[in-house]
Amino acid sequence: MMLESNLRVALAQNQFKLYYQVQVDSKGGLIGAEALLRWIHPDRGFISPAEFIPLAEETGLIVPIGYWVLETACAQLKKWEEKQDTRDLTLAVNVSAKQFQQIDFVQKLRGMLERSAINPTRLKIELTESTILDNVDSTTAKMHELRELGIAFSMDDFGTGYSSLAYLQRLPLNQLKIDRSFVRDISDDENDATIVRAIISLGVNLGLNVIAEGVETQAQRSFLIEHDCYAFQGYLFSKPLPLEGFQELLQASR
Numbered sequence: 001m002m003l004e005s006n007l008r009v010a011l012a013q014n015q016f017k018l019y020y021q022v023q024v025d026s027k028g029g030l031i032g033a034e035a036l037l038r039w040i041h042p043d044r045g046f047i048s049p050a051e052f053i054p055l056a057e058e059t060g061l062i063v064p065i066g067y068w069v070l071e072t073a074c075a076q077l078k079k080w081e082e083k084q085d086t087r088d089l090t091l092a093v094n095v096s097a098k099q100f101q102q103i104d105f106v107q108k109l110r111g112m113l114e115r116s117a118i119n120p121t122r123l124k125i126e127l128t129e130s131t132i133l134d135n136v137d138s139t140t141a142k143m144h145e146l147r148e149l150g151i152a153f154s155m156d157d158f159g160t161g162y163s164s165l166a167y168l169q170r171l172p173l174n175q176l177k178i179d180r181s182f183v184r185d186i187s188d189d190e191n192d193a194t195i196v197r198a199i200i201s202l203g204v205n206l207g208l209n210v211i212a213e214g215v216e217t218q219a220q221r222s223f224l225i226e227h228d229c230y231a232f233q234g235y236l237f238s239k240p241l242p243l244e245g246f247q248e249l250l251q252a253s254r
């Protein structure tokens with residue numbers, strides 16, 4: 001059974017690790033990566049965030065865990081910035097609602113950016129529709145403050161929530177990320193195909209870039225390109241990798 005105390009120990013004893021999954025353009029060129037949290041338990045091995053994030057959210061531990069993720073992401077960006085061939089990488093980080101809604105989130109993140117001295121435009125925050133809609137006014141205000149600093153925003157799992165078009169236009173977003181549940185069957189499910197086309201044209205019309213996640217096959221990639229989506233993430237390109245593996249992949253692709 002998973003307990004709150006296990007999560008505290010995990011944080012205290014450095015059992016969390018960031019994995020990195022590439023994001024590519026239609027020519028296979030690298031555009032960035034998403035940082036994905038993993039828990040490597042000394043006895044139980046690899047534990048998926050799908051298993052522990054819900055408990056972390058319930059207990060509020062997602063807040064210190066989330067700051068660890070952001071600190072680690074900033075430190076990694078700093079290292080990448082110092083090398084010619086990784087200088088322009090961007091890194092997307094998932095931030096949960098509970099963390100984004102902390103009253104001092106902007107202040108804390110600003111502190112991290114200053115301490116790490118990274119270029120904030122390399123950092124992208126992925127929020128879900130429900131995070132934003134939970135508390136539209138304060139979330140929008142925070143997004144604007146962070147955007148002033150140069151941070152980019154992607155709306156994760158797009159299409160699964162209840163965003164109204166009015167909000168979408170008001171939010172300082174850079175990107176819509178098409179949820180993988182729609183991508184899975186685009187080639188044979190007419191409803192999913194229609195939804196994906198609608199999301200792409202919505203993005204284009206709002207001046208946002210659109211990325212598809214969960215791209216596993218050439219057929220899915222071709223469909224997306226045919227319908228004007230040119231950024232992808234998924235097993236077709238690479239699964240999420242530990243830092244060493246991710247960096248090897250980068251070197252191999254350049």
Ligand code: G
Pocket residue numbers: 035036037038048049050053066069094095096240
């Ligand atoms: O990487 P994977 O598909 O196993 O992730 C499962 C879920 O956990 C996804 O919904 C993903 O967004 C979430 N997740 C992964 N890493 C983080 C993280 O660092 N913070 C938060 N809040 N969620 C994460």
Ligand code: G
Pocket residue numbers: 021036094156157180213214215216233234235236239240
């Ligand atoms: O909710 P979020 O988009 O943050 O979740 C990302 C998760 O999706 C990661 O945990 C990753 O393991 C998973 N993922 C990444 N690429 C693929 C893919 O091509 N297929 C499937 N099924 N899952 C993927």
Ligand code: MN
Pocket residue numbers: 034094126156
């Ligand atoms: Mn995500």
Ligand code: NA
Pocket residue numbers: 156157158177179180213
């Ligand atoms: Na997603």
